[in-house]
Amino acid sequence: MIPKAPTALAVAIALAVGGVVPATAQGPIRIGASLSLTGTYAKLGKNQHEGYQLCEKELNAKGGLLGRKVQFVVYDDQSMPATAVRLYEKLITEDKVDAIMGPYSSPVTEAAVNVTEKYKKVMVAPLAATTSIFKKGRKYVFMVISPAEVYLEGLIDMAAKRGLKTIAVVNEDTLFSKAAASGAVELAKKKGLQVVYTEAYPKGSTDFSALLTKLKAANADVLAAATYFDDAVALTRQMKELNVNPKMYGVTVGGDLPEFYDTLKQNAEYVYGATQWEPTLPYPGNQEWYETYKKEFGHEPSYHSAAGYAGCIIYAEAAKRANNLDADRVREQLLKLEMRTIFGDYKVEADGFQVAHKMVTFQWQKEKKATVWPDDLAKAKPLFPTPPWTSR
Amino acid sequence: MNVVVTPAMLAQVIVSGILAGGLYAMVALGLGLIFGVMRVINIAHGPLLMLGAYTTYFLTTRAGINPFLTVPVAMAALFLVGVLLQRGLVFRVVDAPELSSLLLTFGISIALVNLAQLAFTSDLRAVEYITGAWVIGGLAVSKPRMIAFLFAAGVTAVSFVLLQRTRLGKAIRATSQSREVAMVCGVDVARIHMLTFGFASALAAAGGALLAVIVAIQPEMGGVWTFKSFLVIVLGGAGNYPGALLGGLLLGLVEQIASLFLTSQLSEVVAYVLLVLVLLVRPTGLLGGRQT
Numbered sequence: 101m102i103p104k105a106p107t108a109l110a111v112a113i114a115l116a117v118g119g120v121v122p123a124t125a126q127g128p129i130r131i132g133a134s135l136s137l138t139g140t141y142a143k144l145g146k147n148q149h150e151g152y153q154l155c156e157k158e159l160n161a162k163g164g165l166l167g168r169k170v171q172f173v174v175y176d177d178q179s180m181p182a183t184a185v186r187l188y189e190k191l192i193t194e195d196k197v198d199a200i201m202g203p204y205s206s207p208v209t210e211a212a213v214n215v216t217e218k219y220k221k222v223m224v225a226p227l228a229a230t231t232s233i234f235k236k237g238r239k240y241v242f243m244v245i246s247p248a249e250v251y252l253e254g255l256i257d258m259a260a261k262r263g264l265k266t267i268a269v270v271n272e273d274t275l276f277s278k279a280a281a282s283g284a285v286e287l288a289k290k291k292g293l294q295v296v297y298t299e300a301y302p303k304g305s306t307d308f309s310a311l312l313t314k315l316k317a318a319n320a321d322v323l324a325a326a327t328y329f330d331d332a333v334a335l336t337r338q339m340k341e342l343n344v345n346p347k348m349y350g351v352t353v354g355g356d357l358p359e360f361y362d363t364l365k366q367n368a369e370y371v372y373g374a375t376q377w378e379p380t381l382p383y384p385g386n387q388e389w390y391e392t393y394k395k396e397f398g399h400e401p402s403y404h405s406a407a408g409y410a411g412c413i414i415y416a417e418a419a420k421r422a423n424n425l426d427a428d429r430v431r432e433q434l435l436k437l438e439m440r441t442i443f444g445d446y447k448v449e450a451d452g453f454q455v456a457h458k459m460v461t462f463q464w465q466k467e468k469k470a471t472v473w474p475d476d477l478a479k480a481k482p483l484f485p486t487p488p489w490t491s492r
Numbered sequence: 493m494n495v496v497v498t499p500a501m502l503a504q505v506i507v508s509g510i511l512a513g514g515l516y517a518m519v520a521l522g523l524g525l526i527f528g529v530m531r532v533i534n535i536a537h538g539p540l541l542m543l544g545a546y547t548t549y550f551l552t553t554r555a556g557i558n559p560f561l562t563v564p565v566a567m568a569a570l571f572l573v574g575v576l577l578q579r580g581l582v583f584r585v586v587d588a589p590e591l592s593s594l595l596l597t598f599g600i601s602i603a604l605v606n607l608a609q610l611a612f613t614s615d616l617r618a619v620e621y622i623t624g625a626w627v628i629g630g631l632a633v634s635k636p637r638m639i640a641f642l643f644a645a646g647v648t649a650v651s652f653v654l655l656q657r658t659r660l661g662k663a664i665r666a667t668s669q670s671r672e673v674a675m676v677c678g679v680d681v682a683r684i685h686m687l688t689f690g691f692a693s694a695l696a697a698a699g700g701a702l703l704a705v706i707v708a709i710q711p712e713m714g715g716v717w718t719f720k721s722f723l724v725i726v727l728g729g730a731g732n733y734p735g736a737l738l739g740g741l742l743l744g745l746v747e748q749i750a751s752l753f754l755t756s757q758l759s760e761v762v763a764y765v766l767l768v769l770v771l772l773v774r775p776t777g778l779l780g781g782r783q784t
Contacts, residue, residue, distance in 0.1 A: 301756035309508030310751030314495045330708040341625035341634040363618035
């Protein structure tokens, strides 16, 4: 005897799982990505993953995308570019995902994007900040965060507006910092500041006595330092020791970490820093998003979380406008799109290079990061000029 | 760009060079001792320094102890770690070909760094204790670096007295000069090896503890110290203890002066060119190494 009821159930299950009955063709939209869930970038990659998860949840709560549910297919690339290449190959050829999102970091994106270009798949790459990725004639890759070259733009712009004349630019001799420093030199020249001193120092430097001694002799109004954390801390400490007193002093990465203030205490006051995103910025829905994120994952988001979320939202918006998932039609929309998300503005040039997103410049004021640039986002006036160490 | 170097600037970087050199000398002395006594290049020397820095960090931030008072605690703790490492692992490669000891200590180094990442995470940490400088006749002398230098000089001086004057020190030097003869004279060579490794680890720990107030602490901070220490002992003469002192000060000065006249990037080049020159002209190091 063959029972009838279970057959109906089987059909229902098949329908629910999706894809089995081709006529309906309304399974979820599967978005594939590899992320650094283990390895060097694990912490940041996980934050980006959580950004994707929150985006997925929110899209589905609003009825999905193009009338279909959204489902992320995420693999762990162990922070290794070669692994990411393999995983994107698998996502596209074996899993046959409907869409692609970018991995964490510039090096991993640089490797993975070769695969997505080969198969003509759109990749919104929310955590790739290296300019060159977008300057190699690639067609389907889109940038979300600001490039290294503009990290010090706010500092230089404020200095020029206050009539300062000379600037010194120092940097760690690594890819990101070099790009940030060369960008700063270009911007300074454009704004009419005279670059009186530049020097690169090797990674791992902990003693800046000689560099600062020369810097002091050069007597620049502004010190723009393209740093990571260790060197930003060491530089600041030794500036105090050697009594080096620029009227403005700004750093790049590291200066925005809470540890920067914890380590330097009152010596961090007046230091300028740059950040891609802060929960306090007045972007639409930012505050609510921050609260939701904290509730969902039990910890604070970083800019990696916000950029991941925003990248996914940007892709969804473009797909919605294209009313289709076809790569060329989504690409067309991504090129046209101008959008403000919780992460800030999005607009790209014809090569996918980000031009609208603004780095925000803050200054450490009374133990807090006060946003001082750009003017439309600023919450506080910069404390200018920075008083000499001896009169603090 | 074009900054004219004045004598005052030169004097300033010489001060900084000597302060840095004192730390180099103390840390390198540890690496030199192990090499002298066991003919083992301890790649894990830097990671042991890192553990010393974490010891100070936790004692200072969790128990509120003055960071400079934690130096002996860090030394004692890492002395034990060193003894255990020697007893458990390193003793096996003392007479093995050099490659074996390199591989083993390289492995220990990787294990220590990764264990530290697991236990302490890769978050950057720092001990905020004292900042600023004493200004003496126009020269700025960094307070934390000066205090660290004085501690390092003290520890190094005590180490020399220990090596020169005590029975244990004599046994260590004897073992270093000729293991067989030392053994014949009744020195317990296995015990000397163990104590030397512990003592060298304690010197690395002292370096880490003192660095804690100067630089940020993270699991990978030690690597560069292995290389610098190696440079110092080759410059001064491997296995020749006063050589570590000379090599350390020389490296500190060369780095700073080269940074002043050239650029910071080139200062490392200059340091390693100096190494090559020393090896060419005096292959046994400036003060002459131990003959094999």
